[in-house]
Amino acid sequence: MEGNGIISFGSGQPDLPPPKEIFRNLENPRLFKYGLIQGDKRLREALAEEYPGAEAKNFVITNGASEALDLVMRALAQEPGSHNILLCQPYYYSYPLIAEFAGLSSIYTQLKEGLIDLDDFQKKIGKVKAVLINSPSNPTGRVEAMETLKAIEALTKKLGVWVISDEVYKDLIYGRENYLIKGRHVITINSFSKTYAMCGLRVGYLYSPDREFIQKVVDMKVHTSMNTNSMGQAMALSAMRAPRSYVKKQVAIWERRRDLIYGGLIKLGFDLWKPEGAFYVFPKIKNVERALGELYYKYKVIVYDGAWFGAPGRIRLSYALDEKKIEEGLRRIKKFLKGKEKWLI
Structure with a gap:
């Protein structure tokens, strides 16, 4: 308002303004037609270059990070085992509702000084199917310590717990290093909204090394939103080509x-x-x-x-x-x- x-x-x-590069080459009639459900292949190939060992087939382009979260949680709800998900509290206000709509029940680990308390985290992680990590955090603005994120990466791998890593602010960090959680059990969520100031175009993505999981997500997206905005994807690809x-x-x-x-x-x-x-x-x-x-x-x-x-x-x-x-x-x-x-x- x-x-x-x-x-x-x-x-x-x-x-702030988006990169000027995104406004070029938008006359192509192809941008006004249906596209691939999984997302534009050129955009997925460009994203794969940012993730070691990744391929275009490991990505799904979504209508913002919000759709990526929704699809991921609904796909996880179909996986066997617990229907609990661990959320850090305070949390982004949509997380509990997206989980509820997907049929998951939220359990909360309380942040200490705005950061994950590993003692509390360890007490609760064994009760859940998945955990959602958001670093840098909305609403706290805090960035988790690298040691904490590495510990979570190792513990969840050992226990077979999925990690949803919401990294929409990963490029907006001030004067310290960040660590991006990795592994076959990790699903990365990101968006072009914050880094490139492209909120209204609604272009996000999810990445997983697990091809079976990616296919489950694509199978759902076929019957919900279908393809993500074709023109928005072209603009996102141009944004990635802007100078660093x-x-x-x-x-x-x-x-x-x-x-x-x-x-x-x-x-x-x-x-x-x-x-x-x-x-x-x-x-x-x-x-x-x-x-x-x-x-x-x-x-x-x-x-x-x-x-x-x-x-x-x-x-x-x-x-x-x-x-x-x-x-x-x-x-x-x-x-x-x-x-x-x-x-x-």
């Missing part, structure tokens, strides 16, 4: 914005984790429902309720807006907090 003087820290939609400097410049902008909003909220007295990736902050505050209403109706500021993400007593702010708007939003939040300092304790 924008306009009318509203400052929205709500939507996780990049406001495009992504580096974007990350530098996100990092500046992170520093601005994190520093501003700390000065106002908020308790929050410093994001290491993605573009969200997740501060604590009391009386959340009242805060949301007053911020919107009196100060024209939109923030999201942490309860939507499984974390009551917090609010999520996206910094997918330019620095002047962030600064103005912080000024309005400061006015809102006058006389409410105890809400931050």
